[in-house]
Amino acid sequence: KHATQLFPAIEGKMINTEFPILTEDLNSWKGNSLMSVTQITSGGFETVVEVAKGMRRIVKEKGGDDRLKHKLLATVFYEASTRTSGSFQAAIMRLGGKFLHVDGQGNSSAAKKKESLSDTIRCLECYVDVLVLRHPVTGSVPKVAKIAAKPMLNAGDGIGEHPTQALLDAFTIWDELKGDPKVVVFLGDLKHGRTVHSLARLLVQLRPNSDLVLRFCSPPGLEVPSKVLEYCQEHGVKHETYDDLNNACQGSQVLYATRIQRERFESEEAYETVKGSYIVDKAFMATAPSNMRLLHPLPRVDEIAPDVDDDDRAAYFRQMENGMYVRMALLALMLGKADE
8 A cells, every 4th residue: 555545644643755655555665665664554564563473384394495596785883782783694594595794983994094984885785686784973874875785783872763673672662562552661861862752653654643652761861852742742642751660651552771871971970960760670570460561772871770681571682682583584585585
């Protein structure tokens, strides 16, 4: 279906028009880039979910397949990464392809010779079939994707978006709950948290004008940006703000915890004033709703105590595993091999 059929009342607000709309039509994904969750329709999300479930079955049964044999992925990271880079690399290899990795902070022309981002990407795309890019400047990844000839995936642009993380988070929420979430709590550094910005927008797109409630709980000065709240309001989704974690989690199905991002602060003193504002530990989980799932994009610092790891409601390591399946699905979709 065309986007206007899926969202007739809110076309132009919900759908990103800078990049192709990604729907249930497999052709809408082939050869196109994923820069923002606002490109994805509800049918597009359902397609990702079904393909990712298929990837999970394949990995469980035989480890992978060869549908992306002779395909090459470039993982280009100007900021630190373990899970995103590692899961994309595992994803391409599980499907028979290979990868080359460029560390934009390390021994590369970008870092040592001050090569422009656009030149780096235009050179790398001569060698590969698809690229994953992370960069510290908000808006930098979509900007360079507009001139790229090969499909690209946004792995994080400053405090902007992280769409593949949002997709794996949403996949995990529905997979864990076996139904629609009604109350989702976002906790921690909501000002700088691009994972929060992307997931909140995606949930709004998937359940507009519904009984969904998004609650935002943060220390002073780290509140969620107003544009995220405006997005909720424009699309009929109730939002609430809290500073008390216990109150925020009453009646919730999902707690999405995030770390306080030291690297985003101008001074160590400013970071220390909010560090450790919230800690999810065994004592807190004893009072939390019995059906609540605890998610975290990781890495964690001190906001989730290790003694929570063996709680069945702690879903963050299952969430990480799902990340590989979702990224396998995205690579297959973008390279036209999802239906094999």
